[in-house]
Amino acid sequence: MRAALAEATARLAFSPTARLDAELLMAHALGIERSRLLLDMARAVPPAFAALVDRRAAHEPVAYITGTRGFWTIDLAVGPGALVPRPDSETLLIAAAGHFGGDAPATVLDLGTGPxxxxxxxxxxxxxxxxxxxxxxxxxxxxxxxAERLGMADRARFVRGDWAAALDARFDLVLANPPYIGTGETLPDEVRAHEPAGALFAGADGLDDYRVLARQLPRLIAPSGCAAVEIGHTQAKSVAALFAGQGLTSQIHRDLGGRDRCLLVRLAHRG
Structure with a gap:
């Protein structure tokens, strides 16, 4: 098994997480958690492992191959047609937690919820x-x-729509991870070739969807509430300006890599 993992890691060298990818695929082939794999390497290599490595070598996302991705405190089922959750997006939840402190939002809206x-x-x-x-x-x-698998179906409702165009309600917390990639920007093959373009690209400058959100957020945020909006790491100034034009204030929050990743947005005049 150690030899098989080493060989797979070398083959997946294009990935910045090649060894992790190999271990996740091996655990998936064995039908166990990665933690169990790391505790016991004295196993036979399962026949399914080679085919999984072939798929990853073709730049298919690991999450699509295994059908799941961990995010925050939960595991989510994902696959083609759904944006793969990224650790950077956890910055939005950290920012929101800082806003509410020991309190809790009673109502949450997630725009562009994906899976x-x-x-x-x-x-x-x-x-x-x-x-x-x-x-x-x-x-x-x-x-x-x-939602059903996590036991949250009674608290979570999902509807198809164009951002908040049809909504007439305010929420304590609004979350949004809109498309923010410019159409001419370069992306890794596993993203551009596999993940849904509609969840990635937002016009030539990557700001098209922020222009829509800027107009909608003032009527969505409760007076004491906030919105946590993900941004590309070079977009803080541009997006904050769009929001300010609609009477919103923005505070930048950075991800674990130290890059601008989230704007915590509030109503400039509450009431």
Whole structure:
């Protein structure tokens, strides 16, 4: 097994997490958690492992191969048609937790929910109820299944929509991870070739969806609430300016790599 993992790691050298990828695929082939694999390497290599490595060598995301991805305190089912959750997006939950302190939001809105990533993580953190909106029927199917599997189906509702165009309600916490990649930007093959373009690209400058959100957020955020919005690491100034033009204040939060990753947004005039 050690030799097989070493060989797979070398073959997956294009990935910055090649060894982790190999271990996750091996654990998946064995039907066990990676932690169990690391504690006991004295196992025969399962026949299915080679085919899994072949798929990863073709730059298919590991999460699509295994069908699951850990995020915050939960595990989410994911697959083609749903954006793969990223650790950087946890910055939004950290920022929101700082805003509420020892309190908890009672209502949560997740715009562009995908497989339910941010909403279900928030509902695992707080005893709230939430609504997730997405344009993709495929992503929403994953979201509903994730809510059911996590025992949150009674607290999470998912609807298909175009951002908050049809909503007339305010929420204590609004979460959003919109597309923010410029159409001409370079992306790794595993992202551009496999993940849904509609969840990635937002016009030439990557700001198209922030322009929509800037107009909608003032009527969505409760007076004492906030919105946590993910941004590309070079976009803080541009997005904050769009929000300021709609009477919103923004505070930058950085991810664990020290890059701008989230704007915590509030109403400039509460009432």
């Amino acid at each position: 339910g990533t941010l909403l279900l993580a928030a509902l695992d953190e707080w005893p709230a109820r939430g609504l997730g909106i997405d344009r993709s029927a495929v992503a929403l199917d994953y979201a509903r299944r994730n």
